[in-house]
Amino acid sequence: MISAEENAQSAQNMREVLYRAIAVPQSVSGRTQDIPREAEHMGTICAAGPKACDDIRSIYLKLPETTRAALVQAQGALERTVYMANDGHNTAFLLGYHRPHTAQEKLCAFSGCERLRNGLVEYAALHAIHDSHTITVKTEPGVYAEQAMTTYDGQSWRVLGEHDHYRQTTEFTCGPVSLLNAMHRLHPQMAVNRVDELHIWREATIAVACEPYGLALSAAKRGENPRIVVSKTGPVLNPAHGAMGMIDAAMSRDVQEHFATEARKIGVPIDITSFTAANVARRLDGGHVALVLIDEHVMHGVTCPHWVTVTGELADGTLLVDDPWIDEPYGETLVDTYQLPIRQADFDLMIHYDEPASAQAMVIL
Structure with a gap:
């Protein structure tokens, strides 16, 4: 016999998940009114009909404060996308960074319902590759795996080597x-x-x-x-x-x-x-x-x-x-x-x- 708890979990798993990708305008100043309602892309999975999600303006506020500060600091220098997953009861958010004139997007700063994490990462990767013509999608440690990962096709992931890259320690070296x-x-x-x-x-x-x-x-x-x-x-x-x-x-x-x-x-x-x-x-x-x-x-x-x-x-x-x-x-x-x-x-x-x-x-x- 299936228990009530298992039935509840099954219903939760069958619940439709609505995904959105919201482009953050380069001019964003940290005020939620700077995020336009029309700057969104939607996708759905499962059989149920679409459900209402939080207002786009509120999505920005739900990002970690340090992430919002970085968005404001980087205006004009990075293309940014906020990804959202909502199943009618729970919400999760993910931030994508994309340097202009490059073919890569980085997914980072996950927050919200842990159960929605993997589906949101997969949606964000596919969105970046198919809608933004990105070749490589990478995730920060803690977003998808214990270490940063990279892919050339959105499918096959590999670990980023610990000593593969050294960064300059001054502004002129x-x-x-x-x-x-x-x-x-x-x-x-x-x-x-x-x-x-x-x-x-x-x-x-x-x-x-x-x-x-x-x-x-x-x-x-x-x-x-x-x-x-x-x-x-x-x-x-x-x-x-x-x-x-x-x-x-x-x-x-x-x-x-x-x-x-x-x-x-x-x-x-x-x-x-x-x-x-x-x-x-x-x-x-x-x-x-x-x-x-x-x-x-x-x-x-x-x-x-x-x-x-x-x-x-x-x-x-x-x-x-x-x-x-x-x-x-x-x-x-x-x-x-x-x-x-x-x-x-x-x-x-x-x-x-x-x-x-x-x-x-x-x-x-």
Whole structure:
């Protein structure tokens, strides 16, 4: 005989669950009235008819306060989606982060009815892939599993390696960290740490920023065989640009010329040619990785030169990028920056920092 408790559980399991995905406007200021009623997408499962859910405006208030603060802080820099599941009695919420011009969504900040968690995560992943044309969906630890997970197809999940990615510990060491992550990719046994990060920065800096010739010299010093690709001769980074944070433009120019002279002296191959994302992909043949100079504005909303490591590509040509920068105040973590898929058309938007004053640049290992 089936007990009353089992009957109740069966009825609960058969209850229709209504799912919603609500895009959070970039202009959201933390006030619930900034979330429009019409910005929603609905999907249902089970046989029962649709049921009323909480007002969309109240959904925002039910998110954890720290999550709401991150949404406000990140306005204009991240695309955000609130996912909701409601079975008529219980509600659960999940937040999705999506960097502009990338093909990945991160699911995080789950709250509400625990029983609705797995179905909500699965709905959010499918929504991101089918409605947002996302390739990779990742979850923060505690949302779906004990460790962060990733998928290329919405189905097969794998554990994110503990030492697969190292983040920059300063605002200006993206170049050294991109180099260290590239070397770690080629030599997994190699440890990556802050001591080496700062040491390489001291070797390769031209006053705050690092440029390709200095980074190539640091790579060669550590036993690598780098190749430099730049779109023109002369200094790669324009030291007069305000975003560079240069103190002495003449010194920065002279240091770049010195690095270039030293690179030629030790025989580092140098290709003077402009390039596209497709050219970057072709340079990865044979197990190579590439440090590529990009403009942060496309992903972060701030115009600034930035180095990332391109480690490979997917079957459709989408590039896989390790970004050393994590926007912690916006709610980002390592999950957002490790093996970030970026379609070639989007990457083409990133690889033209300050042209024609500055040049395109990459270092291939």
